[in-house]
Amino acid sequence: MKRSKKTGLCVLVFVILMGIMAVSVNAASVHRSLQVKYGVKVVYNNKVMAGTEAPFISEGRTYVPLRMLINTFGDKTISWDAVNQKVIITDAENSLRYQLAEKESQIEDLQSENDDLQSEIDDLENEIEHLEDEIDDLEDGNSSMDLSDLEDYLVDYYEDDITDIVLSGDEDDIRVTIKVDESDWDSFSASEKEIFLQDICDDIWYDFEDADITGTVKEGSSILQTFEVSAGDDVSIE
Numbered sequence: 001m002k003r004s005k006k007t008g009l010c011v012l013v014f015v016i017l018m019g020i021m022a023v024s025v026n027a028a029s030v031h032r033s034l035q036v037k038y039g040v041k042v043v044y045n046n047k048v049m050a051g052t053e054a055p056f057i058s059e060g061r062t063y064v065p066l067r068m069l070i071n072t073f074g075d076k077t078i079s080w081d082a083v084n085q086k087v088i089i090t091d092a093e094n095s096l097r098y099q100l101a102e103k104e105s106q107i108e109d110l111q112s113e114n115d116d117l118q119s120e121i122d123d124l125e126n127e128i129e130h131l132e133d134e135i136d137d138l139e140d141g142n143s144s145m146d147l148s149d150l151e152d153y154l155v156d157y158y159e160d161d162i163t164d165i166v167l168s169g170d171e172d173d174i175r176v177t178i179k180v181d182e183s184d185w186d187s188f189s190a191s192e193k194e195i196f197l198q199d200i201c202d203d204i205w206y207d208f209e210d211a212d213i214t215g216t217v218k219e220g221s222s223i224l225q226t227f228e229v230s231a232g233d234d235v236s237i238e
Contacts, residue, residue: 034058042068145207147174154203161196167204174204174211182219190237197227198235205231 040055041048042064051068079088145153151167158165164179178200188196201213210231217225229235 036063150204150207154200157203158200165200169211171208172211174208174213176200176204176213176215178215178217180217180219180224182222182224185217185219185224193225194235194237197225197237201229201235 036056036058038054038056040057040062042055043049049068051065053065053068055062055064055068057063080086081088147167147169151165154165154167155162161184162178162180164177166177166179168175168177178197185193197215197217201215204211204213212230213228215225215227215229216223225237227235227237
């Protein structure tokens with residue numbers, strides 16, 4: 001009876017990293033001697049595959065060195081871990097699979113950067129839109145800031161020279177109370193006092209350009225200075 005070709009061509013990939021004359025199989029510390037027959041040729045696309053170790057037949061099975069296959073089909077690197085009895089196969093750095101993985105990783109990184117940039121763009125566009133609304137309000141003579149907001153701004157801006165600033169009234173008539181230390185106020189000359197009060201009025205007119213301003217400078221209940229100035233005029237004190 002003829003032996004089945006299917007059985008005769010059953011190929012098991014056997015790792016051959018060193019030259020083999022007589023083959024010994026080591027698995028879980030069990031050794032078994034094999035009778036082998038050399039002279040087997042492996043043909044790929046009508047070309048005989050070459051290698052430093054030759055394929056062989058043993059017990060009806062054909063064994064082909066793994067390195068021969070790796071070298072022929074490419075895309076892989078192979079190494080032997082003698083301590084742990086492991087064959088280690090990895091994608092070669094010049095392989096298409098390796099390059100594809102690298103490109104995919106780069107695409108993911110770029111996508112993440114793009115998402116971050118898009119978020120920044122969205123924030124900037126919102127800020128631009130807000131600023132454009134404020135510009136439109138100013139051009140229309142409408143202030144986006146109310147007296148409370150302006151009061152907070154003046155307190156922060158003039159904190160080195162005052163203890164508090166309180167605003168009241170409406171957009172046409174604003175009363176400003178400027179609280180100071182009397183000793184600090186007295187250290188100013190008359191012209192310095194006018195410049196200081198003028199700066200505060202100019203800041204008020206920036207948001208409420210049509211407002212007439214009535215002002216008081218005081219420490220506690222003591223009134224140190226009063227002044228009145230129409231919209232856009234210069235501050236003058238006695």
